[in-house]
Amino acid sequence: MIARRQEAAGTTRERILVVCTQYIGDTLLAIPFLRNLRQAHPGAVIDVCAEGGPRAVLAHCPYVDDRISWSRPPKGRRGGLSGAYAGLKAQAAWLRSRGYTRAYLLKPSLSAATLAMLAGIPCRIGFAGESSPLLTQRIRRRRGRHQAETYLDLLRAEGAAIDDGHNENWVPPSSAVRVGPLLDRLPAGRPRVFLAIQSTDVLKHWPVDRWLRLIHWLVEDRGCELVLCGGPADAAAHDALREAAGPRIAAHFHDLSELVPLADAAALAVRTDLCIGVDTGLVHLAASVGVPAVVLVGPTDPNRWSPWRTPSTVLRSSRVFPTLAERVATACGASDHLRWPLGRATADDIPYADVEAAVARYLPRAAPRAINLIDLTQGSFRYEVSAGRVTSAPASLPVSAAASAAG
Numbered sequence: 001m002i003a004r005r006q007e008a009a010g011t012t013r014e015r016i017l018v019v020c021t022q023y024i025g026d027t028l029l030a031i032p033f034l035r036n037l038r039q040a041h042p043g044a045v046i047d048v049c050a051e052g053g054p055r056a057v058l059a060h061c062p063y064v065d066d067r068i069s070w071s072r073p074p075k076g077r078r079g080g081l082s083g084a085y086a087g088l089k090a091q092a093a094w095l096r097s098r099g100y101t102r103a104y105l106l107k108p109s110l111s112a113a114t115l116a117m118l119a120g121i122p123c124r125i126g127f128a129g130e131s132s133p134l135l136t137q138r139i140r141r142r143r144g145r146h147q148a149e150t151y152l153d154l155l156r157a158e159g160a161a162i163d164d165g166h167n168e169n170w171v172p173p174s175s176a177v178r179v180g181p182l183l184d185r186l187p188a189g190r191p192r193v194f195l196a197i198q199s200t201d202v203l204k205h206w207p208v209d210r211w212l213r214l215i216h217w218l219v220e221d222r223g224c225e226l227v228l229c230g231g232p233a234d235a236a237a238h239d240a241l242r243e244a245a246g247p248r249i250a251a252h253f254h255d256l257s258e259l260v261p262l263a264d265a266a267a268l269a270v271r272t273d274l275c276i277g278v279d280t281g282l283v284h285l286a287a288s289v290g291v292p293a294v295v296l297v298g299p300t301d302p303n304r305w306s307p308w309r310t311p312s313t314v315l316r317s318s319r320v321f322p323t324l325a326e327r328v329a330t331a332c333g334a335s336d337h338l339r340w341p342l343g344r345a346t347a348d349d350i351p352y353a354d355v356e357a358a359v360a361r362y363l364p365r366a367a368p369r370a371i372n373l374i375d376l377t378q379g380s381f382r383y384e385v386s387a388g389r390v391t392s393a394p395a396s397l398p399v400s401a402a403a404s405a406a407g
């Protein structure tokens with residue numbers, strides 16, 4: 001937890017608590033909400049309560065006063081319902097001392113609503129669902145609506161003016177200074193591709209053999225340097241992919257996970273040319289700093305979780321398996337406005353050719369690598385050997401004309 005900031009004597013400011021989810025991508029998609037919340041309440045104290053990684057990705061957010069850690073042990077060590085409730089009471093007691101008057105629950109769970117209620121926060125705004133009885137204002141979530149828009153709906157329900165909802169993130173000079181030397185070691189003049197191959201949900205993963213084929217193509221055909229950055233749980237997958245690729249490809253494979261903390265990851269992503277990944281928080285991180293993305297979507301709904309307001313290509317299997325409710329919604333025309341049909345798909349069904357074609361639209365083919373340039377004059381002809389191809393032109397032509405004649 002953090003210490004309460006000192007306020008000027010005699011001043012009373014509204015104090016607002018925003019409870020985020022434990023997922024990085026969800027929290028990044030909440031940045032437009034935080035910006036508009038600040039615009040609606042310019043004089044308020046706005047604190048964010050989140051678990052783990054989400055606090056790090058908001059480290060440089062100018063719309064937040066403090067980032068509060070929601071510290072909870074793993075589910076297996078919470079001591080059942082009684083232990084979990086005791087933990088909530090302890091956290092809520094500390095929050096109560098901060099005097100919050102309003103809470104926005106971006107985390108749509110019973111635990112988040114219970115925390116806000118136990119903290120004595122009188123105005124509790126959240127999404128209708130299991131926590132509805134504990135909320136003072138409930139907003140219905142619309143099927144297929146993007147998550148960034150869904151968060152903004154909490155403010156729209158109060159009549160707040162909403163801006164264009166643009167995506168954003170921040171790279172402070174200190175982060176750029178820490179990350180810069182790591183990227184300066186990479187070969188110059190080659191495109192940098194930020195890869196996000198792992199997710200906490202294994203159902204989102206794309207087959208390793210297709211990743212191998214893709215990284216070979218990226219290095220050999222597109223002349224790329226591959227940059228990776230993830231958590232400790234990603235290390236084994238990164239190492240396995242690099243080793244399977246072989247030493248020639250591994251020379252262009254740069255895993256900076258142990259060197260770049262999550263708070264500095266935006267400084268890394270912003271210096272890459274393209275992000276390719278499964279539906280995970282790092283893809284949303286790259287998109288938040290304006291990096292184009294090619295996203296391989298499995299069971300999640302791309303209408304809701306596609307990169308927000310950033311050039312991107314979303315690849316999804318054509319085989320979609322809707323629930324009964326989703327079939328009814330589709331039959332009634334309730335999903336006609338959606339870009340992708342409702343239902344679940346699997347990343348295994350995304351063909352390699354579709355991914356390569358999508359990436360090729362963002363990365364031009366690398367210039368032919370010159371093997372040698374040999375200038376021989378024999379008789380009346382000048383011979384040139386470049387990139388493994390032999391051509392000839394009359395020796396009387398100037399060099400520029402000879403090059404034109406060669407190709």
